Amino acid sequence: MDAAGHEDVSKHMGPYYVVFVALLCLTAVTVGVSYLHLNRPLAITVALIIASVKAGLVAAVFMHLISEKKVIYAVLILTALFFALLLALPNLTTFEHHSGMPGT
Amino acid sequence: MSETVIPYMVKPHPVTGLPNGKFGIWLFLASEVMLFGALFSSYVLIRIGMPHWPPEGGLSSEVLNVPLGTFNTAVLITSSITMVLAWASCKMGSLPRFKMWMGATVFLAFVFLVVKYFEYSDKFHHDHFPKHDNFYAVYFVLTGLHGLHIVGGIIVNTFLLTWGSRMWKTDPEHFTNRVENAGLYWHFVDLVWIFLFPSLYLL
Amino acid sequence: MSVEHHTAGGNGHAHADHGHHELPFWRKYIFSVDHKVIGIQYAVTALVFLFFGFSLMMLLRWQLAYPGQPLPVLGKLLGETAMPGGVMAPEFYNQLGAMHGTIMVFLGVVPLAVGGFGNFVVPLQIGAPDMAFPRLNMVSYWVFLPGCILMVCSFFADGGAAQSGWTSYPPLSDIAPPGQTMWCLAMVLIITSSLLGSINFIVTIVQLRAKGLTYWRLPFFVHAQLVTAFLLLLAFPPLEAATVMQLMDRLAGTSFFLPSGLVVSGEQLKAAGGGSPLLWQHLFWFLAHPEVYVLILPGMGIVAEVIANNTRKPLWGYRLLVYSVIFIGFMSFVVWAHHMFMTGMGTTMSTFFQTTTMIISIPSVVILTCFIMSLYGGNIRFTSPMLFATAFLPMFAIGGLTGLPLGLTASDIYLHDTFYVIGHFHYVVAPGTLFALFAGIYYWYPKATGRQLSDKLGKVHFWLSFVAINFVFMPMFFQGMAGLSRRLYDPTVYAHGRGVQALNVVISWGAWGLALAQLPFIVNFFMSLRAGARVAENPWHSTTLEWAAPSPPGHGNFLTEPVVYREPYEYSVPGKTKDYSPQFQAEG
Numbered sequence: 001m002d003a004a005g006h007e008d009v010s011k012h013m014g015p016y017y018v019v020f021v022a023l024l025c026l027t028a029v030t031v032g033v034s035y036l037h038l039n040r041p042l043a044i045t046v047a048l049i050i051a052s053v054k055a056g057l058v059a060a061v062f063m064h065l066i067s068e069k070k071v072i073y074a075v076l077i078l079t080a081l082f083f084a085l086l087l088a089l090p091n092l093t094t095f096e097h098h099s100g101m102p103g104t
Numbered sequence: 105m106s107e108t109v110i111p112y113m114v115k116p117h118p119v120t121g122l123p124n125g126k127f128g129i130w131l132f133l134a135s136e137v138m139l140f141g142a143l144f145s146s147y148v149l150i151r152i153g154m155p156h157w158p159p160e161g162g163l164s165s166e167v168l169n170v171p172l173g174t175f176n177t178a179v180l181i182t183s184s185i186t187m188v189l190a191w192a193s194c195k196m197g198s199l200p201r202f203k204m205w206m207g208a209t210v211f212l213a214f215v216f217l218v219v220k221y222f223e224y225s226d227k228f229h230h231d232h233f234p235k236h237d238n239f240y241a242v243y244f245v246l247t248g249l250h251g252l253h254i255v256g257g258i259i260v261n262t263f264l265l266t267w268g269s270r271m272w273k274t275d276p277e278h279f280t281n282r283v284e285n286a287g288l289y290w291h292f293v294d295l296v297w298i299f300l301f302p303s304l305y306l307l
Numbered sequence: 308m309s310v311e312h313h314t315a316g317g318n319g320h321a322h323a324d325h326g327h328h329e330l331p332f333w334r335k336y337i338f339s340v341d342h343k344v345i346g347i348q349y350a351v352t353a354l355v356f357l358f359f360g361f362s363l364m365m366l367l368r369w370q371l372a373y374p375g376q377p378l379p380v381l382g383k384l385l386g387e388t389a390m391p392g393g394v395m396a397p398e399f400y401n402q403l404g405a406m407h408g409t410i411m412v413f414l415g416v417v418p419l420a421v422g423g424f425g426n427f428v429v430p431l432q433i434g435a436p437d438m439a440f441p442r443l444n445m446v447s448y449w450v451f452l453p454g455c456i457l458m459v460c461s462f463f464a465d466g467g468a469a470q471s472g473w474t475s476y477p478p479l480s481d482i483a484p485p486g487q488t489m490w491c492l493a494m495v496l497i498i499t500s501s502l503l504g505s506i507n508f509i510v511t512i513v514q515l516r517a518k519g520l521t522y523w524r525l526p527f528f529v530h531a532q533l534v535t536a537f538l539l540l541l542a543f544p545p546l547e548a549a550t551v552m553q554l555m556d557r558l559a560g561t562s563f564f565l566p567s568g569l570v571v572s573g574e575q576l577k578a579a580g581g582g583s584p585l586l587w588q589h590l591f592w593f594l595a596h597p598e599v600y601v602l603i604l605p606g607m608g609i610v611a612e613v614i615a616n617n618t619r620k621p622l623w624g625y626r627l628l629v630y631s632v633i634f635i636g637f638m639s640f641v642v643w644a645h646h647m648f649m650t651g652m653g654t655t656m657s658t659f660f661q662t663t664t665m666i667i668s669i670p671s672v673v674i675l676t677c678f679i680m681s682l683y684g685g686n687i688r689f690t691s692p693m694l695f696a697t698a699f700l701p702m703f704a705i706g707g708l709t710g711l712p713l714g715l716t717a718s719d720i721y722l723h724d725t726f727y728v729i730g731h732f733h734y735v736v737a738p739g740t741l742f743a744l745f746a747g748i749y750y751w752y753p754k755a756t757g758r759q760l761s762d763k764l765g766k767v768h769f770w771l772s773f774v775a776i777n778f779v780f781m782p783m784f785f786q787g788m789a790g791l792s793r794r795l796y797d798p799t800v801y802a803h804g805r806g807v808q809a810l811n812v813v814i815s816w817g818a819w820g821l822a823l824a825q826l827p828f829i830v831n832f833f834m835s836l837r838a839g840a841r842v843a844e845n846p847w848h849s850t851t852l853e854w855a856a857p858s859p860p861g862h863g864n865f866l867t868e869p870v871v872y873r874e875p876y877e878y879s880v881p882g883k884t885k886d887y888s889p890q891f892q893a894e895g
Contacts, residue, residue, distance in 0.1 A: 027178060059295065072130050095153075096655065110437060120513060131509055135505075135506075245561070
């Protein structure tokens with residue numbers, strides 16, 4: 001937020017509390033799901049989706065990303081892209097099998 | 105100090121809409137994404153390369169203490185809302201409220217570290233040090249580096265709570281910006297844990 | 308607003324109405340927050356380490372030229388561990404190699420190019436009073452210097468300094484003597500310093516540009532530094548993570564990089580295993596490839612400034628240059644595994660990296676072409692900076708072109724880890740970047756000191772260096788094509804090494820000659836501080852903003868707030884009386 005007056009903030013506290021409760025609930029969900037002992041790929045997918053939703057809420061609401069400026073978005077999108085490459089490429093490169101296709 | 109006046113320290117830049125400090129902290133967070141991202145990528149690579157995970161057998165949730173981890177997750181989430189409230193108190197013009205909520209944030213951060221202390225010492229007590237196997241190596245390094253970031257946050261937040269709050273008298277807007285920037289850092293630390301907890305404890 | 312009537316050597320204040328009290332010596336020159344002081348601190352430190360790193364190589368070149376021969380005089384001085392009987396020990400050879408690389412890259416070139424030139428010039432070129440975070444800037448330097456000292460002190464560790472290559476590949480680096488731990492700790496400090504600095508550069512360039520200075524009016528040097536800052540910001544953290552993991556392996560006994568079943572000196576290593584040496588390589592090269600662009604981009608920026616100024620013409624293809632440098636910055640993140648073609652990766656991934664590597668060569672060629680086209684039709688002044696900047700062009704061309712067979716997997720199979728690689732990268736960074744940095748020193752020394760360097764000595768420095776440096780690096784391509792591996796203690800144990808051993812003598816004498824060639828520069832540098840011709844603000848008749856400030860600029864840099872009226876390279880504009888229209892002058 002910028003140099004907005006103090007009246008503005010007090011009217012916009014609602015979302016913060018909602019997100020707080022949502023985060024606690026989603027934490028309970030993710031722990032609860034883990035007791036279901038889903039198969040590995042499914043367990044990883046579900047856990048990461050829940051974590052991403054939680055992270056998204058923290059970023060969008062607590063960190064004000066939802067109303068942030070374009071410059072910040074640009075930096076973060078670039079960062080996300082490079083992070084994705086750093087995650088994918090070493091693993092694809094290391095785990096390549098006889099067929100020549102990575103991950104097989 | 106004969107200090108040069110730097111533009112846009114407090115007021116936002118007319119085109120980017122950002123004060124310098126906020127832009128700076130987001131850039132720092134971008135670099136932190138790459139730091140923790142590299143560790144996550146390493147975790148994936150090491151784990152895929154091992155036939156069993158944990159290497160000794162069983163499940164991660166049997167090696168690590170899920171209730172304690174869950175509790176710590178709730179602690180950090182709560183510390184995030186108290187951090188928001190600390191900033192909001194500044195925006196609403198109340199230094200005493202700010203100190204209360206910032207104090208709560210620092211307190212919760214200490215609670216997190218105390219819980220981690222118990223977790224770590226339990227592992228050490230059973231002779232499970234980082235060198236025991238890569239599960240422990242990954243666990244200790246990831247949570248350890250995260251813990252160091254919590255300590256960093258405690259230092260910054262305590263500074264703002266004490267000597268730093270003197271700025272409230274001379275330049276409350278600048279001080280509020282500092283609190284917001286500290287908040288961005290703190291939320292990021294929470295965000296990392298949001299991924300660490302399921303990745304290490306549950307999967 | 309014309310500032311040409313102000314006299315030389317000004318110590319002007321930006322806000323004359325302030326009651327300026329003088330800072331104590333330690334706040335003015337030691338723990339200064341002024342970007343100009345910090346820039347000079349970085350530059351001087353870097354020059355010292357460039358010389359030190361070069362000395363390490365000169366020592367190493369003795370062993371390569373005369374394998375197994377005792378080194379006269381110095382051999383005894385360096386002690387019985389490093390040089391038993393005056394002959395270089397293999398372990399010491401390895402230390403010299405690893406530390407030469409580390410020091411030149413991380414303690415020499417980057418601190419000079421980014422910390423030195425970036426800090427000093429960028430705020431001036433954008434019309435800012437200082438960097439966005441002056442105190443952070445100071446912290447950056449004072450985190451950097453202890454890192455440097457720690458790095459050099461590692462020579463005194465038990466077993467010597469780091470000796471596993473500048474690339475510190477595990478498992479060897481994991482089990483190396485304690486000097487390697489010091490390398491890791493020093494790198495953590497240096498990387499942290501770099502991260503803090505890159506944040507400062509990005510915020511400064513985006514937020515603190517003077518009125519009228521749009522992105523398309525920025526000098527190319529600033530564009531290059533902005534892209535460089537992004538590379539440092541996003542590429543360094545993975546190496547920091549990897550270094551922490553290597554420290555854990557070395558100090559806490561973890562196995563991040565240790566595979567299972569590792570046998571060392573005939574004995575099974577007591578470690579849990581399950582780690583991956585390739586993990587280090589990925590994380591290291593994820594940084595180290597963008598790092599080579601960090602090494603070259605500021606240099607390209609300097610060459611652009613010097614060429615425009617000394618041809619009295621606008622740069623050819625300015626927008627093309629900017630788009631190219633941004634594209635290079637982006638692509639540099641997706642080529643890194645071309646350093647790992649020989650690690651057993653499959654054809655899919657190696658084809659991917661080969662393709663991206665070929666693509667990234669295109670903007671480099673575009674940039675070089677634009678520079679060459681900038682010379683055409685120019686009214687060229689062969690000043691000392693211009694000599695270095697012009698020589699950069701063919702030297703960088705050789706460096707760049709010789710990279711192509713390395714980026715193609717088929718030819719890389721043969722050339723990987725040979726002297727061909729050493730020839731390739733040295734051409735880009737030594738007669739490439741280092742020449743560009745020399746151009747920058749000759750060009751901006753008057754701004755920083757208020758005095759000119761001697762042009763005669765500059766020309767001697769240039770010609771001696773240019774000849775010597777080619778004798779050093781050109782033969783390496785032939786050695787590499789003959790199959791000679793790098794990092795060999797004694798090349799003559801192999802027949803194919805003996806075949807090109809004569810070239811090692813040529814290279815070594817070239818290197819020692821290159822060292823002597825720096826003497827005119829060192830003499831010039833110090834002599835001109837006291838005896839050089841004094842200059843006013845704009846001795847080169849340049850167009851960019853830094854030449855509006857006094858020489859040297861005082862606290863706050865500009866006497867009046869600068870305003871920008873036009874593009875950065877308005878030289879020889881038809882119809883004007885002067886052959887240059889500075890950005891900061893209202894009417895030409």
